[in-house]
Amino acid sequence: MKGLTxxxxxxxxxxxxxxxxxxxxxxxxxxxxxxxxGGFCWLxxxxxxxxxxxxxxxxxxxxxxxxxxxxxxxxxxxTLISAILFLFRSRWRTGVYRAxxxxxxxxxxxxxLFPAIHVGRAWNAYWLFPYPNQxxxxxxxxxxLMWDVFAVSTYFxxxxxxxxxxxxxxxAAVRDRTTGLIHEVYKGLALGWRGTDxxxxxxxxxxxxxxxxxxxxxxxxxxxxxxxxxxAQTAGWHSTLFPPYFVGGAIFSGCAMxxxxxxxxxxxxxxxxxxxMWHYESLAKMCLLTGGIxxxxxxxxxxxxxxxxxxxxxxxxxxxxxxxYWWVFWIMVFxxxxxxxxxxxxxxxxxxxxxxxxxxxxxxxxxxERYNIIASSLAHQFDTNSWVYYSPTWVEMGIMIGSFGxxxxxxxxxMKVMPSVAIAEIKELVRPPLKSDEVAA
Amino acid sequence: MIGALMGRPAGPTPGAVKSVxxxxxxxxxxxxxxxxxxxxxxxxxxxxxxxxxxxxxYEGKPSPVRWFTLCxxxxxxxxxxxxxxxxxVNWPMIIPAGKPLVSIPAFIVITFESTIMFGSLFTLIGLIxxxxxxxxxxxxxxxxxxxxxxxxxxxxxxxxxxxxxKAQSILESVGAIEVTASEAAHA
Numbered sequence: 001m002k003g004l005t006x007x008x009x010x011x012x013x014x015x016x017x018x019x020x021x022x023x024x025x026x027x028x029x030x031x032x033x034x035x036x037x038g039g040f041c042w043l044x045x046x047x048x049x050x051x052x053x054x055x056x057x058x059x060x061x062x063x064x065x066x067x068x069x070x071x072x073x074x075x076x077x078x079t080l081i082s083a084i085l086f087l088f089r090s091r092w093r094t095g096v097y098r099a100x101x102x103x104x105x106x107x108x109x110x111x112x113l114f115p116a117i118h119v120g121r122a123w124n125a126y127w128l129f130p131y132p133n134q135x136x137x138x139x140x141x142x143x144x145l146m147w148d149v150f151a152v153s154t155y156f157x158x159x160x161x162x163x164x165x166x167x168x169x170x171x172a173a174v175r176d177r178t179t180g181l182i183h184e185v186y187k188g189l190a191l192g193w194r195g196t197d198x199x200x201x202x203x204x205x206x207x208x209x210x211x212x213x214x215x216x217x218x219x220x221x222x223x224x225x226x227x228x229x230x231x232a233q234t235a236g237w238h239s240t241l242f243p244p245y246f247v248g249g250a251i252f253s254g255c256a257m258x259x260x261x262x263x264x265x266x267x268x269x270x271x272x273x274x275x276x277m278w279h280y281e282s283l284a285k286m287c288l289l290t291g292g293i294x295x296x297x298x299x300x301x302x303x304x305x306x307x308x309x310x311x312x313x314x315x316x317x318x319x320x321x322x323x324x325y326w327w328v329f330w331i332m333v334f335x336x337x338x339x340x341x342x343x344x345x346x347x348x349x350x351x352x353x354x355x356x357x358x359x360x361x362x363x364x365x366x367x368x369e370r371y372n373i374i375a376s377s378l379a380h381q382f383d384t385n386s387w388v389y390y391s392p393t394w395v396e397m398g399i400m401i402g403s404f405g406x407x408x409x410x411x412x413x414x415m416k417v418m419p420s421v422a423i424a425e426i427k428e429l430v431r432p433p434l435k436s437d438e439v440a441a
Numbered sequence: 442m443i444g445a446l447m448g449r450p451a452g453p454t455p456g457a458v459k460s461v462x463x464x465x466x467x468x469x470x471x472x473x474x475x476x477x478x479x480x481x482x483x484x485x486x487x488x489x490x491x492x493x494x495x496x497x498x499y500e501g502k503p504s505p506v507r508w509f510t511l512c513x514x515x516x517x518x519x520x521x522x523x524x525x526x527x528x529x530v531n532w533p534m535i536i537p538a539g540k541p542l543v544s545i546p547a548f549i550v551i552t553f554e555s556t557i558m559f560g561s562l563f564t565l566i567g568l569i570x571x572x573x574x575x576x577x578x579x580x581x582x583x584x585x586x587x588x589x590x591x592x593x594x595x596x597x598x599x600x601x602x603x604x605x606x607k608a609q610s611i612l613e614s615v616g617a618i619e620v621t622a623s624e625a626a627h628a
Contacts, residue, residue: 006488006489007590010488010590010591130524132528138532139528141528141529142529142544142548146551147554150521150554151554153558154557154558157558158557158561165568169488169489169589172589173488173590175589176586177590191574192577192579194579194584194589195487195488195589196484196485196576197484197485197486197494197495197499198484198571199572199576200487200490200494201504202506202567202571202572203572204495204504205503205504205507206504206506206510206565206567206568209506209561209564210561210564213557213560213564216553216557217557424488424489425489432465432491433463433464434466435464435466436466
């Protein structure tokens with residue numbers, strides 16, 4: 001951040017706020033249309049019941065659980081970037097962490113809709129939370145589904161606190177540069193923050209603790225999500241490989257999503273000084289590492305299935321690659337294992353178009369990965385009489401599309417009302433104004 | 442009117458000297474000189490956290506927020522494990538093959554997540570209490586929009602007229618770009 005001053009940083013980052021362009025309204029419109037369509041599909045399901053989904057017994061997990069896992073996974077890169085890289089004092093994190101954290105919160109907010117959608121009678125979704133029923137019977141705390149409720153709600157709470165605490169100094173900067181009603185709103189949100197020595201002292205201590213708490217969550221949340229599957233004795237799921245495999249995949253898809261979101265944002269807002277090739281390249285390298293872990297996991301689960309000599313286990317892996325869902329499997333392999341390899345070439349990972357296209361391909365691949373795991377294992381269980389073919393209906397696909405609208409809506413709104421790059425932290429990268437420098441010059 | 446209702450000061454604080462700095466090294470020098478001259482009632486305002494400022498004012502003393510974190514984490518972990526154990530013992534489901542009712546591996550996730558959840562919530566409470574948030578009663582001298590942009594503020598409080606003049610001269614000598622004094626607290 002050579003040659004920049006504190007004043008320039010504040011002005012540059014606050015410039016795009018509150019000035020929506022035509023392109024912005026169009027983006028917001030697209031998100032609203034997608035959300036409205038998703039809302040209509042969910043209303044259809046609420047009216048007619050889960051029969052409108054394409055469930056075919058014994059397949060009762062489908063697109064909803066696939067999309068739930070997809071969005072939870074997306075969130076992981078945000079926490080990785082904001083918490084783990086903070087503790088490691090990684091300098092490239094500073095430019096991108098705010099948007100990545102926002103992505104985390106909105107992704108978890110999107111994922112949290114799906115258990116409610118999936119159970120059908122969404123108005124009873126509060127049964128998930130730990131409290132006794134009228135016969136004093138509590139939930140089963142030995143169930144991985146209950147662990148998941150704890151994992152996801154802790155993840156959402158801690159991420160939201162971490163996110164809002166990080167925002168406070170920047171909200172104060174917005175408050176000091178606005179007038180009228182907008183000023184009053186930010187004055188309330190800034191909680192009287194003035195950057196006094198006392199405030200910064202406790203703030204920095206607390207921020208470190210939040211980062212330390214968020215760090216194990218990066219590893220634990222998707223491990224717990226993977227146990228939703230791995231604890232069940234279903235062929236293709238019952239594997240100790242699942243936690244690292246899921247965590248690797250989650251960070252892989254999350255980093256790709258950060259590229260997908262930040263690349264256009266940085267170009268539109270003219271923030272190349274703060275978010276540039278250094279950040280994209282670092283994210284692409286993270287994808288290469290986690291993509292490598294994922295490819296290894298794909299290979300290893302096939303190898304273990306073959307080596308186990310268990311006929312059911314091996315059959316499911318043959319079925320995935322050559323059976324009814326072969327196309328899902330090969331989309332997954334192409335998008336997650338083959339397409340990102342292009343980033344091994346520096347020319348490719350420093351080309352904005354290639355970066356953007358491959359990041360989108362990865363996200364498509366990661367959705368199909370979860371679909372491949374869920375649909376194929378359930379549709380092809382131990383008893384041949386229970387073999388079915390599950391295919392989603394327009395209602396399920398509509399709700400999935402609507403989830404992208406819901407996520408996009410929050411992210412688009414956030415970009416215009418909050419600084420998407422952390423002002424105070426960027427200033428930490430700038431050389432402080434020193435009298436001694438001026439004298440030397 | 443609304444400001445007064447929320448407890449905000451209406452005007453300058455008696456006995457205060459406010460200074461504005463454009464350079465960090467001048468500010469640090471200012472704090473150092475004031476400390477040597479016997480002044481201690483200071484508030485330093487900055488647009489970003491700087492270790493130099495914290496070192497000067499607190500001399501490496503850690504923030505007490507960490508005790509909130511520890512208590513929260515211990516409370517959370519204990520609560521999570523206890524809740525899972527008591528509820529299982531309260532309505533026992535005896536599963537053959539010697540499976541225990543209170544099972545550490547089965548409850549470890551609940552214990553872990555509760556530790557993190559309550560540790561974070563208590564840290565948040567600690568932060569709010571220690572920082573005095575929402576800080577609606579901060580004196581007018583620190584409420585300068587430049588301090589969230591590119592300037593540093595140093596306010597000295599509780600001064601007599603003589604001390605105000607002395608503090609002013611110290612602050613001007615170290616390179617403050619603006620020094621103002623309010624009415625003295627006492628003669």
